[in-house]
Amino acid sequence: MKAYAAEFVGTFWLVLGGCGSAVLAAAFPEVGIGLLGVSLAFGLTVLTMAFAIGHISGCHLNPAVSFGLWAGGRFPAKDLAPYIIAQVLGGIVAGGVLYLIASGQAGFDASASGFASNGYGEHSPGGYTLTAALVCEVVMTMMFIVVILGATDKRAPASFAPIAIGLCLTLIHLISIPVTNTSVNPARSTGVALYVGDWAVGQLWLFWLAPIVGGLLGAVVYKFIAGKSD
Numbered sequence: 433m434k435a436y437a438a439e440f441v442g443t444f445w446l447v448l449g450g451c452g453s454a455v456l457a458a459a460f461p462e463v464g465i466g467l468l469g470v471s472l473a474f475g476l477t478v479l480t481m482a483f484a485i486g487h488i489s490g491c492h493l494n495p496a497v498s499f500g501l502w503a504g505g506r507f508p509a510k511d512l513a514p515y516i517i518a519q520v521l522g523g524i525v526a527g528g529v530l531y532l533i534a535s536g537q538a539g540f541d542a543s544a545s546g547f548a549s550n551g552y553g554e555h556s557p558g559g560y561t562l563t564a565a566l567v568c569e570v571v572m573t574m575m576f577i578v579v580i581l582g583a584t585d586k587r588a589p590a591s592f593a594p595i596a597i598g599l600c601l602t603l604i605h606l607i608s609i610p611v612t613n614t615s616v617n618p619a620r621s622t623g624v625a626l627y628v629g630d631w632a633v634g635q636l637w638l639f640w641l642a643p644i645v646g647g648l649l650g651a652v653v654y655k656f657i658a659g660k661s662d
Contacts, residue, residue, distance in 0.1 A: 435511075436518040438489035442481040443522030444529075446493050447623040450474035451548035452530050454613075471605035474614070479598025486594065494617040495519055495640075500577035500647030504654060506584075516619075523623025531627045542627050549625050549632035550615040550639045558610035562638070565612045569642035570649065572604045573616045577650025578657075585658065615639040616646070 453473035457465045465473075482491045490507070492498045495516040501507035531547070534540050546555070552565035560568070579600040583593040601616075608614045615621045621639035625632035 435489035436514050438485040439492060439515050439518040440522040440525075442485050442489070442491055442493045443519040443619050443623075444526040445481055446474070446477040446617075447523045447526035447620050448530055449477035450620065451527070451624050452533075454548040455530060455534050455545065467606065467609050470609065471602045474605050475598040475600075475602030478601050479594050482594030482597060489515075491594075493519060493522075493619070494643075495619055496573050496617060496643035496647035497577065497580060498647075499644050500573075500580070500651045503648045503651035504577070504581050506581070519619040520622055523619040524626060525623075527623040527627050530624070543630060543632075546613070547624050547628045547632070548613065549628050550613045550621045551631065551635050552612060552638060555631055555635060556611060557613055560611045565638060566642050568608050568611045569615055569639065570646040572608050572614070573643040573646025574650040574653060576600055576604060576616055577647050578654045581651065581654040582658065612639070616643050618643055 450470070450473050453465060454470045458467075458470050478491070478493065481493060485491050490501070492501065492507075492515060498507060498512055498515045498519070502509055502512055527547075531542060534542070534545075534547070549555070552560060552562045556565060580593075580597055582588060583596040604616055605614045608616075618640040621636060625636045625639075
């Protein structure tokens with residue numbers, strides 16, 4: 433239960449910190465942290481939580497990561513469902529807290545603002561197609577899992593995994609925010625989409641399917657290039 437609670441808290445922090453930076457700071461004229469700031473915010477949430485709860489739950493914070501670690505032989509199948517439930521609940525609660533904060537500004541409208549939701553087509557920040565969004569999310573998640581498995585391999589330099597993983601997520605956001613607003617994490621996508629409803633919920637299927645497929649592919653790729661690992 434402590435591991436599940438840690439996943440809840442960690443995913444709560446990821447959604448609140450990452451999506452919060454996009455909703456509250458990125459669009460604020462006098463702050464304007466922009467794409468770089470939001471990318472760093474997501475990377476920092478993972479980096480800080482990896483140090484805080486990595487020794488408790490492994491700091492997955494993401495159903496795609498849990499699936500990838502399972503496929504990579506690092507995580508038992510019996511814990512997949514409880515971890516994913518904890519992650520999704522953490523994301524939803526964080527989305528609720530963020531909604532309450534954002535609603536404190538006059539004229540706030542979650543649907544009109546997008547509320548940091550992920551999307552494709554007319555809801556892609558750059559107007560990218562469904563196919564482009566699918567490819568982007570699969571490939572970005574695949575590489576994220578490769579980095580996670582490599583950084584946590586017993587043959588890798590000790591204690592540096594959180595830094596590598598956090599910077600990897602930052603890089604992923606720098607690449608893919610214009611395409612999908614960057615998911616690579618179904619819990620993150622769900623946590624804000626439910627408060628937007630409408631199109632965000634209608635397109636949510638892609639941001640479950642693509643990251644999980646990418647996570648499984650990442651495990652296959654790492655096992656191929658790394659051979660036996662722990």
